Every structure is written in structure tokens, then in C-alpha cells.
Amino acid sequence: MLKKANAANIQNWLDKINTYNSTPDFGTTRVLFTECEIEAREYVKSEMKKLGLIVREDSIGNIFGTLVGSQPNLPLVWTGSHIDTVLNAGMFDGMAGVVGGMEALRLIKESGIKFNRSIEVVVYTSEEPTRFGLCCLGSRAMAGHLTLEDTKKLKDENEKTLESVLTDLGYDLDKFKDIQVKKGQVFGAIELHIEQNNKLEKKGLPVGIVKTICAPTNYSVEVIGCQSHAGGTSMEDRRDAYTASCEIALILEKLALKCNSEYNTATVGRVEVIPNAVNVIPGKVKFSIDIRDCEFETKTELIEELIKEIKKVEEKRGVEVNLIKENNDVPMKCDQTIVDILRESCEEKKIPYDMMISGAYHDSMFVGEFTPVAMIFVPSKNGISHSPDEWTDYEDIALGVDVLAKSLLELSNKEKL
Ligand SMILES: [Zn+2]
Secondary structure: OOOOOOHHHHHHHHHHHHOOOOOOOOOEOOOOOOHHHHHHHHHHHHHHHHOOOEEEEOOOOOEEEEEOOOOOOOOEEEEEEOOOOOOOEOOOOOHHHHHHHHHHHHHHHHHOOOOOOOEEEEEOOOOOOOOOOOOOHHHHHHOOOOOHHHHHHOEOOOOOEHHHHHHHOOOOHHHHHHHOOOOOOEEEEEEEEEOOOOHHHHHOOOEEEEEEEOEEEEEEEEEEOOOEEOOOOOHHHOOOHHHHHHHHHHHHHHHHHHOOOOOEEEEOOOEEEEOOOOOEEOOEEEEEEEEEEOOHHHHHHHHHHHHHHHHHHHHHHOOEEEEEEEEEOOOEEOOHHHHHHHHHHHHHOOOOEEEEEEOOOOOHHHHOOOOOEEEEEEOOHHHOOOOOOOOOOHHHHHHHHHHHHHHHHHHHHOOOO
């Protein structure tokens, strides 16, 4: 019989991981391969070993803790998440899934119940794009979308390449190809994560089962107008790059609001105004566009519409707009059989749940390219995440872990999906 997850265990691990933090006075900051992130990796590896897991690491620093099953040659069952953060984040995003996975494996091990497939907790390298500007480095490489060549091009703010950072840390880049996971190697994966929205809290539910993970499309936009004197240039003569940018941002918002997909968002989150002075009409503005949708088709339609509207802004305001597409990812549908296993686990354990869409992306988006995936959400207080105010009750994580442990066990003993 599986015991109930221990909230105090979960809290201890989370509190300890949270001490590896480069901004202890304002939230949690743990950026890929900085001192505190490396220390947190060592801590997680040592705790995995204490649980009796076999620990290995690949050439981009993805960490695997294996609980060996009775038929270790069968394709593996995975769970896990990430331990890196954005700047001044909270202590749950990612970490809840790593610690939750460790607790689930402890429960399975201590239950004495026979399980066939080996089960692994995976810590994916750099889910957040904080250091190299690209998200999901570890799982992206697993899916074959990040090559050794790419690591030579990715640079941090000090112009250091990912390749050189990995080399300095002693990762064997001759084995970079081995990171890629072939189809059939992993039987299925379940990621536990905080919701990062307020839907569960509003309904008073402890668990959400994700049916689709929205995928982002990102653009860098450069608007070129004419830099000129704020007083000397009359209103009809100016080619203001900033007001043109504002108009584009408002068009984007309008398109997102009228889009009839089940869930979508559009955000201008970073803006750089040049020269950024009180008495100068901005000659150039650079900004980011982040569009997410649970359907690739509706997202594509929105983008086509946006490009048409931008052309009109160019003509009307006499500016030039350059759109650079950074990525255009495809939303991930969770596997119906694993979703059903999660629902049955909730029902058996009498844990109330709801089906939901994940607006944020997760490593599961890339893992889903080579194996069936599903996700368990636990509530975020006030829906806040990527903030020092991020909070999830340890008891809620424990309920999520109860569902996770039961479902991992089911997967481990299942013949096929
Ligand atoms: Zn996360």
C-alpha cells in the first residue's frame, strides 16, 4: 500500500533548495550554472542518492535519479521538472516537481509494491531562458532541437557561450549526441508543477490535470522612425517609433482578446526606447512579442492578422518595422491514456480535481515530442508565479504527489499506452 506523501519532507527539501539563492533579500534567483545553481544540483543529487536512487547526468547537465524496477530493460517512466529560476522568482516553480518526484519515488520504494519499469526523476537543465535567452535547454536537446553547434552560438550577457560554460564545468561534449532521447526509450512522463494561474484556487481544488500545454511564439521587433526634437518637430511631421510601437501592442492585445481559441495570451514584456530622453522623439524602439495558444492553427491566424495590421501602421506612421521570429513552438496535447490514469488516481484517492490548460510552457512540451506526457498542477496562491510572492501550500503539493506516486506506479506496470 502506498503511504500518503509527507508535506514536512517536501517543505524540508524546498526550504533547503531555497538556500541556494543569489538574491536572498528579494525572492529566489538561481540562474543556470551560477555558483548557487551548481550547489543546488549537488544537493539534489546527494538527496537522490540518500533515497537509494542511481544518479547520472548527461552532457548538458540533465540529472536523472533512477529507482530500478524489476524489469529495468523496459522503457522508463519519467517524472521531474527544473531547479533554475528567473530573476527574483519564488521557491516553487520547477522545484515542486523535482521534490514531488523524489517524494513519489520514496513512497513507491517504501511501499514494497512490485513495479516493473524503472522510474526516474529528471531535473531538466535551464527550463527558464534567464541565462542564454532560450528556454528548456535540457529538454530541447533531448528532443533533438538543440545541437552542439547551437551551444556555440548561444551566449550569455558576458558573451560566454553555452559550449564554453559546459566545457569549463567538465561536461563531455563528445557525448552531446547521446543527450537526444529516441522514441521508445521512455514509456511515458508525468510532470508535477505549480499552476501559475488562479483557477484551482478560485474553485478550491488541490489538483489540476493538464490536457494541453500552450506553446509560445516569440518575436523581436524593431521599429525605426525618425529621432528628432520633441519641441521643434510638429505633431504632423514626426515619425515616432514609440507611438507606433504602442499601436502595435494595442493591436496585438485586441487580436488576442477576440481570438476564439480556448486559451491564448499575447504580451509585450520588454521595451527598449532609443534614445530614451525626455525631449527627444524616439527614433528606434525594440520590443518583444510573446504569443501563446493551446491551438497552433488559431495562433498562426493571429500572427498572420498581426503582420497585416503592422503593414498598415508602417504606412500610416511612416516607420519601418522589422519582425524577427525567435521561435514558433507547437502546443502539446497530453496523452489521453496517462490523463485517464491521473483521473482514476484522483478518484481512487478521493482528491477533487479539474481538467485544465497550461498557459505557461514546461519541459513536458519538448519531452512530449519523444514520449507520451501529462501534467499535474497544484494551486498557486493568487495565481502568482515568477515572483517572490509565489506560494503553494505544502499540503497541496503532498496531495499532488499522492496522485503522482499512484500514477507512476500504474505506468510502471502498464504493458502499453
Ligand atoms: Zn517551471
